[in-house]
Amino acid sequence: MKELEDRIRRDGEVKSTEILKVGSFLNHQIDVSLFNDMGAEWARLFASKHINKILTIEASGIAIAAIAAQHFGNIPVVYAKKNQSRTLDNSQYETQVYSFTKQKYYKVIVSTRYLTADDHVLLIDDFLANGNAMHGLIDLCKQAGAHVEGIGVAIEKYFEPGGRKLRSEGWDLQSLACVKSMNPQTGDVIFEENPTA
Amino acid sequence: MKELEDRIRRDGEVKSTEILKVGSFLNHQIDVSLFNDMGAEWARLFASKHINKILTIEASGIAIAAIAAQHFGNIPVVYAKKNQSRTLDNSQYETQVYSFTKQKYYKVIVSTRYLTADDHVLLIDDFLANGNAMHGLIDLCKQAGAHVEGIGVAIEKYFEPGGRKLRSEGWDLQSLACVKSMNPQTGDVIFEENPTA
Numbered sequence: 001m002k003e004l005e006d007r008i009r010r011d012g013e014v015k016s017t018e019i020l021k022v023g024s025f026l027n028h029q030i031d032v033s034l035f036n037d038m039g040a041e042w043a044r045l046f047a048s049k050h051i052n053k054i055l056t057i058e059a060s061g062i063a064i065a066a067i068a069a070q071h072f073g074n075i076p077v078v079y080a081k082k083n084q085s086r087t088l089d090n091s092q093y094e095t096q097v098y099s100f101t102k103q104k105y106y107k108v109i110v111s112t113r114y115l116t117a118d119d120h121v122l123l124i125d126d127f128l129a130n131g132n133a134m135h136g137l138i139d140l141c142k143q144a145g146a147h148v149e150g151i152g153v154a155i156e157k158y159f160e161p162g163g164r165k166l167r168s169e170g171w172d173l174q175s176l177a178c179v180k181s182m183n184p185q186t187g188d189v190i191f192e193e194n195p196t197a
Numbered sequence: 198m199k200e201l202e203d204r205i206r207r208d209g210e211v212k213s214t215e216i217l218k219v220g221s222f223l224n225h226q227i228d229v230s231l232f233n234d235m236g237a238e239w240a241r242l243f244a245s246k247h248i249n250k251i252l253t254i255e256a257s258g259i260a261i262a263a264i265a266a267q268h269f270g271n272i273p274v275v276y277a278k279k280n281q282s283r284t285l286d287n288s289q290y291e292t293q294v295y296s297f298t299k300q301k302y303y304k305v306i307v308s309t310r311y312l313t314a315d316d317h318v319l320l321i322d323d324f325l326a327n328g329n330a331m332h333g334l335i336d337l338c339k340q341a342g343a344h345v346e347g348i349g350v351a352i353e354k355y356f357e358p359g360g361r362k363l364r365s366e367g368w369d370l371q372s373l374a375c376v377k378s379m380n381p382q383t384g385d386v387i388f389e390e391n392p393t394a
Contacts, residue, residue, distance in 0.1 A: 023308060023310075023311070024310065024311070028275065028276065028278070028307075028308055028311055029273050029274070029275045029308075029310075029311040030263060030273065030274045030275075030276075031271075031273065032263055032266045032267055032271045032272075032273075032274065033271045035263070036267075058255065058256035059255035059256040059259060059276070059278070062255075062256060062259040062260050062263075063259050063260060063262075063263035063274065063276075065260075066227060066229055066232070066259075066260035066263050066264055067263055067264070069229045070229055070233075074228075074229045074230045075229075076226050076227065076228065076229075077226070077227045077229065077260065078225065078226045078227075079225065079227075079256070079260075081225070081256070110225075111220060111225055111226075113220075113221070113226075114220070114221070114225055114226040
């Protein structure tokens with residue numbers, strides 16, 4: 001998606017060959033207009049699918065998913081939670097996700113009431129790197145018997161294994177910007193336009 | 198706001214005289230249509246204010262704030278973060294917020310780049326009870342020199358002191374549903390239509 005690529009080139013900060021900061025528009029401060037264009041693009045890409053729910057994970061996927069839902073007929077959005085609140089039911093699906101950033105496993109839960117075998121789900125997240133969070137969401141859907149119709153991520157780090165793995169597993173993954181490489185000296189970001197498994 | 202009150206009556210679960218669960222539409226599964234109506238109502242209530250940024254706190258405020266921003270001309274949304282990520286700048290404002298639910302203090306941060314003295318801010322959150330999280334956001338704005346133009350919360354627990362305290366401090370607080378009391382035996386929820394300090 002050219003608009004997102006251009007925005008990354010303009011406002012993204014290449015901190016290293018692996019770290020890209022996009023807090024000015026994607027995951028600390030957010031640009032709702034951009035998010036609407038992203039949602040419209042996913043609606044186009046997944047037009048053949050019958051999607052009736054969006055599932056994401058807190059916190060940085062939530063705004064992207066909420067805005068995107070407007071382009072899928074205002075379908076419900078569910079966000080998996082990283083910490084069990086005391087006010088949640090005990091009836092929940094849970095899975096473990098390993099965070100490379102924090103170097104530890106964390107628990108991710110979703111209520112059994114909001115993810116069921118009737119759901120045809122689009123999974124949404126801001127970043128895809130190793131794919132651990134996304135595999136956690138897929139696992140939650142499997143536990144619920146929900147159908148994963150597709151996966152939409154804003155920025156895929158193509159130099160990490162997550163996207164290739166998801167594609168090789170057969171998932172319909174649509175990354176709106178697929179970063180092939182980054183140069184922290186020049187700030188240049190190279191995008192892959194035809195990502196494969 | 199009648200629509201939100203009706204939804205709370207219909208889908209909210211009164212777990213005790215103090216605990217109201219609204220995960221089916223507000224903070225686990227979310228109803229984007231309802232959120233748009235809430236955003237439109239805040240835009241009406243704050244029409245006289247010159248608001249150029251929305252500040253909220255992760256995670257349950259994010260979707261509400263993102264959808265609401267569309268009714269304020271797609272202004273930027275910033276969400277304060279509860280855990281310091283390694284990929285954040287060191288240049289950040291931080292404050293401590295006490296959580297009664299978790300019975301501990303947690304740190305809330307916002308980058309100095311996304312909250313400045315040029316900002317005229319609407320604070321948004323899903324619930325207002327003791328007001329600790331909201332006072333944390335106000336503190337972040339004070340540190341940044343940002344102007345707090347108003348406070349919008351979806352559900353105020355009027356039997357807790359947060360709303361009265363904020364009003365007595367002079368803030369323009371607009372709660373879309375103000376719960377006066379709840380009965381866990383009958384499930385009845387009584388709303389206060391004219392909350393005061």
